[in-house]
Amino acid sequence: MDDIAFSDASSLVERLVAREFSSIELLEHYVERVERYNPRINAVVAMQLDEARARARTADEALAKGRRLGPLHGLPMTVKESYDIAGMATTWGNPLLKDNIAAADAVACQRLQSAGAIIFGKTNVPLSLADFQSYNDIYGTTSNPHDPGRGPGGSSGGSAAALAAGMTALEMGSDIGGSIRNPAHYCGVFGHKPTWGILPIRGHALPGILTPTDLSVIGPLARSARDLALVLDVVGGADALQTPGWHLELPAPTQKRLGDWRVAVxxxxxxxxxxxxxxxxxxxxxxxVEDAGGRVDYRARPAFSADHSHEQYEHLLYAAMSARQPEAVFEENLERLSRLDPRDKSELAYEIRGSTLYYRQWHACNERRTHLRWAWHEFFRDFDILLTPAAATTAFPHDHSEPLEARELTVNREQRPYFEQIFWAGLTGVAYLPSTVFPAGLDEQGLPLGVQAAGREMGDLATIEFARQVGEVMGGCAIPAACRA
Known part of the structure; x- marks a missing residue:
């Protein structure tokens, strides 16, 4: 069954329903691949095989009786470690949470399994989901399947690596600063950061937290764009507090070919x-797009400066992240703020200021963010898609040096600050825009390259459809040579 290892989820469900193979056979296929490839990659860090096998048998029995469980019938998949799965630890890579056993499934996981999916494992993350790499003191380091000397990205690095290596059919990640998008780019798979708030995030949080975090979203990683759309359909929509009053109806794109798109670059x-x-x-x-007859503009920009947008993003990002930090860290940042030079524009200075905002300051920043959202709204009257990089480089060598803010990346043979590349996540993330990263081939080193397609708020299906159409031309996911067997 190795020929199916790199099929997309939609194809696998079609073949399951056609009874080409059973759900239990497909599950065991992935388990065997985890046993074969995971020791080198370390993407899948926990499994619940007894429960998964029981669900697979239930799916097979239902199909034998002519009953389909849902659009993901019998499909084995994994989720990011930060999702609650009843009976499994949810640690966010933090040793202080190694004994945090979830009592219930996250809402997204409930919906995936109600649609017939079989969640058989969890995938690795960085400490507190706060790095472009995926390593921690509980589960160790995840490597990129295309080059084990490099990282797979973060914080959904295990998610992207497991998909790229053919160890799972589908994945759920999360994103506040590119955590779906840069792993998809580094590993050569599809990833979608949804419009903020359209997928329920309850159950993807630290213990006891029910309030959604600003900027933070959950979303899928997959081996095709159509799988991304399928997950949005299954998981999207209001949580129980709001279901009596609203239902998600994302507008369907009308563009049938690449020549139909209006694209800014x-x-x-x-x-x-x-x-x-x-x-x-x-x-x-x-x-x-241009060659297909579409309209492409290389100079168009929304009505604000890049540095203004990025300043709002960094303040809001670090304010949101500070809510996840212990009280002692907050007190330390307050003390550092008192010694901070007002002229300091370093990444560390932004982190300290954002982590210690008074509500009045946060509210003013949020107001400026709302102006950004309206500027994007006007911009997308003239364009369907904004094309940008997903990150500054392809996958880079493992670097666990401390402190994080002192790290550097080599960009065009020049050393640049490690966190500088977060600009490309924040450009769209600060304004809640949907962004799809799709594979766009390999570089000269044989490493995957992805491109980000962003759209207007609630334009998720358009960015995914654009990614699908480009994928048909550029070949889709990159398969690691060492994982083809």
Whole structure:
């Protein structure tokens, strides 16, 4: 059954329903691949095989009686470690939470399993979901299947690595600062950061937390764009508090071919430069649209400056992240703030200021963010898609040096600050825009490249459809040579 290891979830469900193979056979296929490849990659960090096998048998029995359980009937999949699964630990990579056993499934996991999916395991994350790499003191380091000397991204790094290695059919990740998008880019798979709030996040939180975190979303990683749309359909919509009053109806895209799209291109930025190989691939996608007869504009920008947008994003991001920190860390940041030079514009300075905002300051920043949202709204009257890089480089070598803010990346043979590349996540994330990252081939080192397609709020199906159409031309997911067997 190795020929199915890299099929997308939609195809696998079709074949399950056609009874080409059973759910229990497909599950055991993935378990065997985990046993074979995971020791080298360390993407899948926990499994619940007894429960998964029982669900698989139930799916097979239902199908034998002519009953389909849902659009994900009998499909084995994994989820990011930060999702609650009853009876399993939810640690966020933090040793202090190693004994935090979930009492119930996250809402997203409930909906996936109600649609017929079989969640058989969890995938690795960085400490507190706060890094572009995925390693922690509980589960160790996850490697990129395309080159084990490099990371798979973070914080949904285990998710992307497991998919890329053919160890799971589908994944659920989360994103506040590119945590779905940069792993999809680094590992050569599809990933979608939804419009904020359209997928219920309850059960993807630290113990006892019910309030959704600003900027933070949950979303799928997959081996095809159509799988992304399928997950949005299954998981999307109001949580129980709001279901009596609203239902999610995302507008369907009308573009049938690449020549039908109106595309703006933001391929590089002085304050957050990207490697020439990244820029070239963004421009290549733009030329595909252009050659097909679509409208492409390389100069169009929304009515605000890049640095203004990024300043709001960093303040709001660090304010949101500070809610996850212990009280002692907050008190330490208050003390550091008192010694901070007002002229300091370093990443650490932004982190300290954002982590210690008074509500009045946060509210003013949020008001500026709302102005950004309306500026994007006007921008997307003229365009369907904004093309940007997903990150500054392809997957980089493991770097566990401390402190994080002192790390650097090599961009065009120049050393640049590690966190500078978060600009490309924040450009769309600060304004709640949907963003789909899709595979766009390999670089000269044989490493995957992804491109980000962003759209207007609630335009999720458009960015996914654009990714699907480009994927048909560019070949889709990159399969690691070492995982083909």
């Amino acid at each position: 933001w391929a590089d930025e002085e304050m957050a430069p990207v490697d020439e190989s990244i820029k070239a691939r963004v421009l290549e996608v733009a030329r595909l």
